[in-house]
C-alpha cells in the first residue's frame with residue numbers, strides 16, 4: 523500500500539526517467555515502481571540484435587539500431603496506453619531522436635537521408651493516440667566522472683570499450699537538450715542527492731513527482747483548486 527503522503531500520485535500516472543547512459547535510470551525506475559506499486563517499462567539491452575554491432579561500427583548500424591529502438595519503444599508506449607498508465611518508464615522516446623539519432627547524424631555516423639527517413643517516421647508515430655506523453659520526466663544529472671565510473675562498474679564490455687569522448691559528447695548534448703525540453707513537466711535530480719536504497723530518500727523524490735503531476739494536471743484542466 524502507498525504511504526499516504528504519496529497518494530497525490532494518480533494511479534494512472536506515467537513517470538519517465540531520462541538521462542545519459544549509466545546515470546542510474548534503470549535502477550531508479552525499478553525502485554520508484556516498487557515503492558509506488560506501479561509497473562515498469564524497462565529498456566531491454568540483452569536481446570537487442572543491433573546494439574553490440576552498432577558499438578563496433580556506428581556508420582554501418584546507426585539506422586538499423588534507431589529503427590529497432592523506435593519500434594520497441596512504440597510497442598512499450600502502446601502497452602502503457604492500453605493499460606491506462608500506472609507505469610515508471612526507463613528512458614523516453616524523446617531521447618532517441620533528440621540525443622542519439624541527432625548526435626550520429628551531426629557527427630556523420632548516420633547519413634543525412636537516413637536521418638531524414640528516421641525523423642519523419644518518428645514524427646508520424648508520435649502524433650498517434652497511442653502516444654501518451656509522460657506526466658513528468660525525471661531527469662537524472664551528474665558529473666561525467668561519476669557517470670563513467672558507473673558505466674565501468676556496470677561492466678557492459680561494448681560501452682567500456684567505447685571512447686570516452688563519445689560519453690563526453692553525449693553528456694554535453696544531454697545538458698543542452700534538457701534546457702530546451704518542453705514536451706512535458708521536468709523534475710531534475712542530481713545523482714549525488716538521493717540514495718536509491720533508502721525508502722525515505724525515494725519518498726522525497728515521489729513527493730516532488732506528485733507535486734509536478736498535480737501542477738501539470740491542474741494546468742491541463744484549467745482548474746485553480
Ligand SMILES: Nc1ncnc2c1ncn2[C@@H]1O[C@H](COP(=O)(O)OP(=O)(O)O)[C@@H](O)[C@H]1O
Pocket residue numbers: 541542543544545546547548549550672673675676713716717718
Ligand atoms: N543511486 C545510485 N548509487 C550508486 N550506484 C548506482 C545508483 N544508481 C545506479 N547505480 C549503478 O550505476 C550503474 C548504472 O546504473 P543503471 O541504472 O543501469 O543506469 P542507466 O539505466 O541510466 O544506464 C549500475 O552499476 C548501477 O548499479
Ligand SMILES: Nc1ncnc2c1ncn2[C@H]1C[C@H](O)[C@@H](COP(=O)(O)O)O1
Pocket residue numbers: 541542543544547548565567573587588591613617618619622623681
Ligand atoms: N536511440 C539509441 N541510439 C543508440 N544507442 C542507444 C539508444 N538508446 C539506447 N542506446 C544504448 C545506450 C546504452 O548502451 C544502451 C542502454 O541504455 P541505458 O542508458 O544504459 O539504459 O542502449
